[in-house]
Amino acid sequence: MQAPTAGPLPLQFFARDTISVARDLLGCVLETTLAGKITAGRIVEVEAYLGAADPAAHTYRNRKTERNASMFGQAGTAYVYRSYGMHWCMNVVTERRGQPTAVLIRALEPLVGLDHMAIRRGLRKERTLCAGPGRLCQALAITRQHDGRRLYRKPVRLIRPAQHGSVDIGVSGRIGVSKAADWPLRFYDRGSPLLSR
DNA sequence: GGTAGGATAAGCT
DNA sequence: GCTTATCCTACCA
Numbered sequence: 001m002q003a004p005t006a007g008p009l010p011l012q013f014f015a016r017d018t019i020s021v022a023r024d025l026l027g028c029v030l031e032t033t034l035a036g037k038i039t040a041g042r043i044v045e046v047e048a049y050l051g052a053a054d055p056a057a058h059t060y061r062n063r064k065t066e067r068n069a070s071m072f073g074q075a076g077t078a079y080v081y082r083s084y085g086m087h088w089c090m091n092v093v094t095e096r097r098g099q100p101t102a103v104l105i106r107a108l109e110p111l112v113g114l115d116h117m118a119i120r121r122g123l124r125k126e127r128t129l130c131a132g133p134g135r136l137c138q139a140l141a142i143t144r145q146h147d148g149r150r151l152y153r154k155p156v157r158l159i160r161p162a163q164h165g166s167v168d169i170g171v172s173g174r175i176g177v178s179k180a181a182d183w184p185l186r187f188y189d190r191g192s193p194l195l196s197r
Numbered sequence: 198g199g200t201a202g203g204a205t206a207a208g209c210t
Numbered sequence: 211g212c213t214t215a216t217c218c219t220a221c222c223a
Contacts, residue, residue: 047215056215058208067207084216085205091215104215134216176215198223209213 006162008152014075018094018101022048022187025092025103027167029111029159032140037116039140041108041130042161044192047174048185049091051101055179059100070148071100078156080137080147087134090142092151092158106175107131107188107196110139132196167191 009028014021031040049057051071058068058081070079071093079091079102091102108130110117117129117139130136137143142156151158168190173182175197188195 049215058215063208065208081215082206084214085207087216089215106215128217132216138217174215178214200222201220203218203220204216207214210211 039113045107
């Protein structure tokens with residue numbers, strides 16, 4: 001299922017199997033409206049994390065901690081965590097409540113507010129503005145404040161754009177994980193020059 | 198072009 | 211202690 005019209009993605013979009021949500025998120029837009037600044041980018045790279053049965057997921061074996069609690073929540077909410085002690089990474093929670101599955105947003109093509117992004121990022125080139133899960137959170141000012149927040153309304157929301165062309169989807173193993181790294185759960189837009197690698 | 202090392206915090210064994 | 215769903219800089223080619 002893809003939402004047939006433009007606009008914020010509805011809850012039902014997220015309450016589906018994680019791999020379908022991951023693939024359908026490619027080409028959609030992540031937008032934040034924070035401190036009066038609007039920034040947005042087109043999603044070009046994601047990874048699926050399949051919960052209790054996935055050794056690379058934070059929720060492997062259904063282990064619930066303070067950090068990953070929002071992964072057990074409702075579909076369409078955010079799971080934001082700190083990575084390597086210094087970066088924020090954002091996931092979209094999928095499937096049913098209690099099913100701790102999510103999609104990690106790994107790269108965006110900057111669309112709106114590039115000047116704000118550049119300032120937040122420390123004046124980097126467009127190539128590295130949003131190409132990487134930590135980078136895009138910094139560029140859009142996403143932090144732990146947004147953990148558990150709904151993603152179908154402001155200030156952080158996911159939108160299906162009016163001109164949502166078909167995406168040529170590439171598949172590969174996941175990046176940066178050591179366990180189950182070869183599972184084909186990374187999805188990306190083959191046409192994009194702005195992937196994380 | 199490529200890669201090694203460091204920053205830094207939370208979870209795991 | 212050690213590892214980790216990362217990124218940046220410095221250095222070498």
